[in-house]
Amino acid sequence: MRLTMYTDYSLRVLIFLASKQPRELSTVQEISDAYKISKNHLTKIVHELGKLQLIETIRGRGGGIRLCVEPKDINVGALVRMTEDDFHLVECFDPSKNMCVLSSACQLKGVLYEALQAYFAVLDRYTIADFLHNKDEIHSLLFSTGQS
Secondary structure: OOOOHHHHHHHHHHHHHHHOOOOOOEOHHHHHHHHOOOHHHHHHHHHHHHHOOOEEEEOOOOOEEEEOOOHHHOEHHHHHHHHOOOOOOOHHHOOOOOOOOOOOOOOHHHHHHHHHHHHHHHHOOOEHHHHHOOHHHHHHHHOOOOOO
16 A cells, blocks of 8 residues: 555645644745645645645735644544545456456455555554654754744
């Protein structure tokens, strides 16, 4: 199973915002600089996270973004399900594209489906708050350029 960059960056944005003081604003540029990733990609992700009602955007001078949900209330499995396009590990998982001649007799797809469910069972056990136990270390890595 491989996550898209979109999901990876979504998780990073949420960890970044959760590592700040409650209600403290950040900017997309600040996040882009901290992770050294494209501001354009992050802008799209921030917009989507806003639509998912995980972050709020304050416009205008002095504006920015911040979490509008407690980190303990952001489930990682749920976020991955919301940000990934599909979980078709193999062709037969997508009936509209399945051309495999073994599909009707295949035992492998059941095993792969079970593995996918186990993958989500693990992700469902965690929230963004679980990634903040070493908040001081995270803070020093993200804000080492004097940002706070």
